Amino acid sequence: MTARTGLRITDLTVTYPGPRTSGFGRRSPITAVRAVSLDVAPDETVALVGESGSGKSTIARAIVGLVAPSGGAIEFDGTSLLNQRDRWARRNIAMIFQDPRSALNPRMSAEASISEAWQAHPEAAPEGVRRDPRRRRAAVVDLLAQVGLDPDVAGKRPTALSGGQCQRVSIARALALRPRLLICDEAVSALDVSVQAQVLALLVSVREARSLSMLFITHDLGVVRQVADRVAVMRRGELVESADAQTLFADPRHDYTKELLAAAVDLDVSS
Template identity: 50%
Template sequence: MTDAILTARHLTKQFTTRGDGAFIAGTSTFTAVDDVSFEVPRGRTLGIVGESGSGKSTTARIVAKLIDATSGTLEFDGVDVTQARGRALAAFRSNVQVVFQDPFSSLNPRHTVEKIITAPLDYQGISPAGGKRALVRELLERVGLNPDHAQRYPAQFSGGQAQRIGIARALAVSPKLVICDEAVSALDVSVQAKVINLLNSLQAELGLSYVFIAHDLAVVRQIADTVAVMSRGRIVEQGDRDAIFERPQHDYTKALLAAVPKIDPEWELRRARMLAEEGAGA
């Protein structure tokens, strides 16, 4: 039996829309997530992949308990958190953090890096040993940023650096699970590789589990251990990463893989080595 940090069973999310009364009367229901089940192995990465509108980001929001599922259950570290409220919800959120797609949209432009990173600590009422300032310096160094830049503002950083700040913020409360919702899609390819290398090294160092949401199969292959493929709100195929990529069973998965540009193998090997060297020094 798999040692799962998170188990989702039959998650469904429906949204109700109301007509304006002039051209559209009454209400209608849209099912964004439809009977979705999966596990996130402890210390490993589940990649959820699909096109825009497939329901993957809504699934991420349910897993992070930013929104409630219409039906289904969510179990975290052996505890049912489906209906968690109050202290139980606060405890869950200290263990589950999110890294969002656009780092600049998710970082308050009026706050210094130090204030951004310590915000989860303030929300949880946590006073780290050694003080918040020391923790901020440690986290900035851990994600490859200059600790002396803690008093700077988000606009003073590049996109890749801003996303590292978002990762540092997620790590501030020592979570067990980090949800990366299209966390590298807004970055250049070379920067994507460095951030993925950072996430991989943090996982090895801290024993983190990830739910990694993406539309880019090439990115998913670099980080995921298991993969769930979503289409129209449903998981159409899931399993071991190599099995999904080398022996896809569902026509939708095959179509996604067929859309990935084919690259000369020798050139790709040289590129992979170059990015690995860059990542080691990032």
């Protein structure tokens, strides 16, 4: 049995090809993430913060395999997520994106979106769902209930649902393979303010109920205070500071972290 060590990122570097220049100009590559090391322990919630363009989403994409790193290692419970051979280990990790509508296929019902992964990962699917439509419906309705949605949502497409409902469907879909780690990339940022609090509360209760680890990417430091055990601060592709949440808020070390906190306080005052 492998030890439960959680997510371990070591010296991760991700480089994108630069914008295509006209004529015979060379593409100059952009290093979006540079030598970042970051762990998320079992049951731990780590907030990843930093200004727009600092590389937060790129780290998330590298973890779930949407971009290939140019250097470094990413492991979950000691198994590399980068080896083709061990790609199954990725199913321990699920991601929720910022825009719930573009994350869901507009042509697919909630039931189809949620149950899709069971075809690709029969080993993680509930008993019988691949052959028996009634069992599949029951398993989907069970997941919908866990995210606070009625059974009739199963037959609906994204256009028939509100933004908050779509994000709940995305969360149900993320839970379908019983992941150990949930990555939330600005998962509540695109929602109406009143809905943000509800979806945030849902994420927190799901995390508690399932003992999930969480990598919570956000530019909203108010949210960080509510959810995070530890905070990692990104700036221009590099990790500048990582500390226990209370310590970071009370006694930030890096100038950039101080700036971020000061900016957040300004926002609080003006709102």
